[in-house]
Amino acid sequence: MKKNQLVVGFPIDEGVIYVQNHDAPGIMSPAYNVWNIDLGRVDPSYLEFALHSPRSMAYYADKMRGTTARRRTLTADGLREMKILLPSADGQIRVVNTLDEVRSLIEGANGQIAMLDTLVKSRFVEMFGDPISNSKGLETQQGSALFKIVNGKTKPMDERYETGFPAYGGNGVSWYSQDSLVDFPTIVVGRVGRHCGNVHLVNDPCWVTDNAMYIKRFHSNELDLIYLDELMRVVGFNRYADRGDLWKITQQPFMEFNYPMPPLAQQQELAAFVRQVDKSRFNLLKAYGSIIALFRVLFP
Template sequence: MKGRSALRQKDLIDDGPYAVYGASGIIGSMSTFQNGARYVAVVKDGAGVGRANLCSARTSVLGTMQALIPTEMVLPEYLLHLIRAMRLGDGFSGSTIPHIYFKDYGQRLVRYVSMADQERIVGMLGSIEDQIDILHQQNERLDTLVKSRFVEMFGGMKYESVPMGHLVAEIVAGTNVGGKQRPLLKGEYGVLKISAVTKGVFDASQYKVVEDVSSIKMVHPRKGDLLFSRANTSEMVGATAIVDKDCACLFLPDKLWRIDPTDEVNTVFLKALLSSSRMRREISNASTGSSGSMQNISMTKFRSLPAFLPPLALQQEFAAFVAEVDKSRFNLLKTYGSIIALFRVLFP
């Protein structure tokens, strides 16, 4: 069954011992509680939409969360894995803030097994999730290593400030077009979603199928292209990724740009520069949009961002270091793929 909540974070006064969950975990407390037993909470509005977490007994959730209360014959942990296997965040969005509600998935058929089998599966999946957590931690250490190297090589040196436009030969925008959330069939084309770059690594699985492309000028992602998200939330606007392979059946949306650097700029260096904390702040500050909606940066403002241009040889030295780190990252991704394949055997 599902629970209901109209609780708002601003209404919390931390006047009791009972925890209240939001999208990021426990965000406060109150003197009463909504749910007496353990349950699963799904983010139904805003950032992280579709994400599910297990919540303790005698707690509550904000109104942006949906509480799913298991029956007596369903373990809360098993329900959690069922919900996560449904990947609820895929394909659900709103015009400004993404939404997903119980009516969107409440009638889906799911795998039900005996309590004994639930306990066995939960144990196996717990071990898998532990391995995934370890891989995520290792990947984060690699990210930190690259960022530290960037600061070490470029952070302490004084370069003349130049506009970002001096580093960029051309900015190519995609096409504003809608699509359907389903797998591509042979001969079809898909438009990328901004989620294809938000994690900093190109994800070719993030697309929507466009059934009629006869009047569309398609910009296909090519191996080595630097993609830039010119529209997103204030935290994610300016996300970048380098395409790792040619994708002739995909094309860019209007919210993704292809940024072509000049001959004096290395693509890997430019991505690191755009991903640096200082530059992300500059991008966020230069972006516009009302509260709760997409933030957007124009090409004019992007070209005017304050940047710097170290010698090409130094940029290439940094890119060679990143290439070595990426070899370790590739091994992590192979291991991660094997673990996810095992997960999907248990939850097809």
């Protein structure tokens, strides 16, 4: 594809639609479609913003067709029929310049949040060493001696969307149910998909979907939950995932892993540090939410 051509992929409702902005020709999957842009009517950068707006994303989700979730597509006629806001050429440039500034703010906020995550990981390794090699020679216990982990469950469709407690899957909150399944606090782990092995520390009652698993019972009183959550993050259990067509992970690596067990007081020292960092993360997320809201006001 050439510069200023539009490539449409799938799943389009996840934003897989971009303008080629490099001078050199690009290579792409033959499963994707390439469109020419009428450069006399629309600025390519403006068009890319328009095609990723909340209004456009909702349109894709409503018009997509297909039987397999991640292979559902939008027909060419469906894309052509979609209407976008089209100000004058000067107006398009003003919108692009403003949204570029907003995007820079978003990237800056994301970078600061990532730095906080790195800070916690560095503090963990400083205190306890590499948990995979147990580089500080700490006493260890196998996961099966520390907790019981089970797969999540589903609920009938008519109950999932009722107002109630959040439900967690491999990528965080996914739907709601009227009842609570999980004793809390606990740790939820993604079980299938690209987010398998990701961990979520859950402090409120929730359901856990069948694409995740969670710690149902703890066998040890010498285990701080925040310490365990950070330990699992540093280990990165997705390294043990089966990376076939559909990534998946079983309970086995969590149960067989030998978890370094420093004295409880040291675990709690790390937990106190994490709480302080979380306060900074919370403030950043509030600012991030304000920036996203600004983006949606500028480009509904």
